Amino acid sequence: MSAKKTAQFDPQKTLESIENEFEMVQVLNEEGKIVNEEAMPKLSDEELQELMTRMVYTRVLDQRSISLNRQGRLGFYAPTAGQEASQIASHFALEKADWILPGYRDVPQIVWHGLPLYQAFLFSRGHFVGNQAPEGVNVLSPQIIIGAQYVQNAGVALGLKKRGKKAVAVTYTGDGGSSQGDFYEGINFAGAFNAPAIFIVQNNQFAISTPREKQTAAKTIAQKGIAAGIPSVLVDGMDPLAVYAVVKEARERALNGEGPTLIETLCYRYGPHTMAGDDPTRYRTSDLDTEWEKKDPLVRFRKYLEERGLWSEEKETEVIERAKEEIKDAIKKADETPKQKVTDLMANMYEEMPANLKEQYEIYTAKESK
Template sequence: MLQILNEEGEVVNEKAMPDLSDDELKELMRRMVYTRIWDQRALSLNRQGRLGFYAPVAGQEASMLASEFAMEDEDWLLPSYRDIPQLVFHGLPLTKAFLYSRGHFMGGQIPEGVNALMPQIIIAAQCTQCAGIALGLKKRGKKNVAFTYFGDGATSQGDFYEGLNFAGAYQAPAVFISQNNRFAISVPVEKQTASKTLAQKSVAAGIRGIQVDGMDPLAVYAATKEARENAVNGEGPTLIETLTYRYGPHTTAGDDPTRYRTEELDNEWEKKDPLIRFRKFLENKGLWSKEEEEKTVEQAKDDIKAALKEADNTPKQKVTDLIKIMSETLPYNLQEQLEEYTEKESK
């Protein structure tokens, strides 16, 4: 397992240290703190009935944001439903993230110039999509990479193996990031596979595989940066397994993690909190302070308030809106439904 920072924020692998400037280190920390506040607020909004489906991310900030930090703007991002933070930092407006959670069709409309697909609900389907986009980039001679994220549970799906095999066979510029938070929804990773690691599943596809401390932002960034460089240089795809942990439930749709996780295990992983670890590292370098943290927290709260207001002011979704965007030319059955609902909505 690749690790650069231990739980006390001390460098234990100097050779693997990535080449990040002081400003870049501070920006990565800012994004992690920002996301933790956003996550807390999203859970509160969900309980208030002001937000719909939401998959908590607390604990996985290093895995998510440090890997996205290694991406270029022109790279393609294929997220799962939990990977909204990466999508926002790759260019999706925060308002659209809230609309997506509410099930509004405008939340799935990716702005022009943002190279991403909307979050994938079908488990591991983004793996085959990623292989396809990566092959397209290769055939067009682009020096860019397709990145996709999925959980440990997705590695038991057929699309996972098909995506890796396809990308490996064509040496497509793809990076597959499996965020192993140990339980998928509720099944321990040890019960869903006999593999000692998820990273070693890369061997069958003939591609690189690496296991990383997913609570260590520097290790995650270093591994992802190297995987990207290999892909751009024509050396094929990489499977990255980040060992991480989600502190909350799988989603807000009724999951109760106390039924399958022990308090002892929760406490063990809380000691590995990526924010605490990275904060100690930056404070020791004189790069982070209480004032910096408070400023970031207030910025996150202000942004969330503004984005939520914009989402609230977005016109309510209608059935006719959905029908109109399903096809460029509506087939007869949808045309009939459009006429039916247009009449209903006019009353």
């Protein structure tokens, strides 16, 4: 009997050593207490208040958008409640010159980046005006194709690098998007060309109804960046200070010529995947919802700010009332925008219309003039 051969390598050990490196970055715990002084970002009292203001405003925007959708006044809508720290704190770490390539759940970031709210409502309705960002507002329209924005983000970032711009390109997707081929192509391209890109995966636990653990054998999504040779971070996505700190550092690295970063924000969406008929009670338990409600980013941040005398019920009420009023004005402006016509679609699609469409264009022009 031949002697049993001893393995000269242990790939399982290598995998485990990589996975064990990804400890979650956290600054504030669920009680709003600082647990990592070293990671605490340098934000002034005014900046802390502004970050909270934007998060509260965004929660109101989500509530009103759901209501407007149910009234038939909005079209496609993906709820955002629970992801305010992941979305708003990450955006808070950016500058106006940076480019944002959002997924369909990431409307709040592009609104805070400068897209007028009424245009965000028009995007939801499928109106072309909703996709016409004003000059100087560096955003692309929310991507509906899962993960496609990752490839685009790599390209935009490379363009910024080649033009010598001191800016980064930032994109978002959900945990489901990390299972798409575009995800790997995007991060690999950006890594290969050392592009100033930030890739954020908002791991809200479910890709529609598919739990994260059924999508991949990987212990974390963050570790997938290692294969592309880019720095990767796992952060508490319900902690705005941790998210801000991680994205801020990634941006600084990118501007210093150190290339892209992949960031996984561990978070939770309290509502359905979209308002198009998804029922989260069919795939999520009430116990799980309760567990994550205790981690609510607004509650956590509110406790921290109140402890420092920087927030109050009166201040929050002011923000809520302002949000409601501005949302009311924005939906009114969206309602007043001329309805989209078939001829608009044709004219916007082609610089030089083919002969067969020219004929149809004339037919519809005549119909629309009646």
